[in-house]
Amino acid sequence: MPYISIVSPVYKAENILVQLVKRIDLSVSQITDDYEIILVEDGSPDKSWKVIEELAKTNKHIRGFKLSRNFGQHHAITCGLDHARGEWIVVMDCDLQDQPEEIISLYRKAQEGYDIVFGIRHERKDTFTKKFFSKLYYKLYSILSDLKIDNRVANFGIYHKKVITAVSMLREPIRGFLPHVYWVGFKKTGIEVKHSNRFEGKSSYTFSKLFNLALNGAINYSDKPLKIAVVFGILISIFSGIGIILFLVEYFLGKIQEPGFASLIISLYMLCGIIIFFMGIIGLYLSKVFEAVKNRPLYIIDKTIDSSTQTYDFRKLSDKTKTS
DSSP states (O other): OOSEEEEEEESSOTTTHHHHHHHHHHHHTTTOSOEEEEEEEOSOSSSHHHHHHHHHHHOTTEEEEEESSOOOHHHHHHHHHHHOOOSEEEEOOSSSSBOGGGHHHHHHHHTTTOSEEEEEESSOOSOHHHHHHHHHHHHHHHHHHOOOOOTTEEEEEEEEHHHHHHHHTOOOSSOOHHHHHHHHOOSEEEEEEOBOOOSSSOOSOOHHHHHHHHHHHHHHTOSHHHHHHHHHHHHHHHHHHHHHHHHHHHHHTTOOOSTTHHHHHHHIIIIIHHHHHHHHHHHHHHHHHHHHHTOOOSOEEEEEEOTTOOEEEEEEEOOTTOOO
């Protein structure tokens, strides 16, 4: 069994993978020779899977999993974690913004008695807009979910097997690796790591994808939006009540001549706003419940490849109850 597993979701990385694997090999081999590199190709439109196959022919440490379509980054991470066998598991992106050389520092810190060691990006090499919205997102996320997450922390880190086992028990369809890790607990810390520019290309996360990620995260980890809706409904009712009094005063003073005007305006103000807002919030929660009760697999594996260089077809669903 490998001592360390490195899990990396792969998307549009055909020109990055060779460098990624080389640098992981150079770094992790300074810790142990018993390691595995798990590359999960998440329905990438380029030749990433072909590159993984070629790399596996000459590198005994590589295990590759090709998903049947693009399920998303966090579902791909879930696939990698489900198949990781190491006592320690490193999760990192494939774009080399996470530096493989920092794995050594993460591991050494973990040996001080920590189950989780996050890589804290001291100086993020991202655009101002991305950093601004990231900080805003995690601030709002912390308020809504009661999970205090540092916006300088991403997926990059090293995690003990018992942490990953606990995370793998969480099978809800809305995936978020970092929130899952915070939720399960265990002894955690962080160290500053170098953060680099993307090796090639640009992030596949568009504004709409980031917005949906933020919205799903807020709904998945908290019922605060429902509580906010209740408070908002109460406030609307209070202001509507004030409006009722004002309209009634104007009516009895003779300032409102049109029959039924006051009651009509009051009804529209009070009921429409409350009903539409509540229906929207409840609808979001119901949609997530609907997704959950379908009981669909979190991902589907199309092919897998290991150091024997033989490729297998997996025309079956993943085991949703697997926890190791």
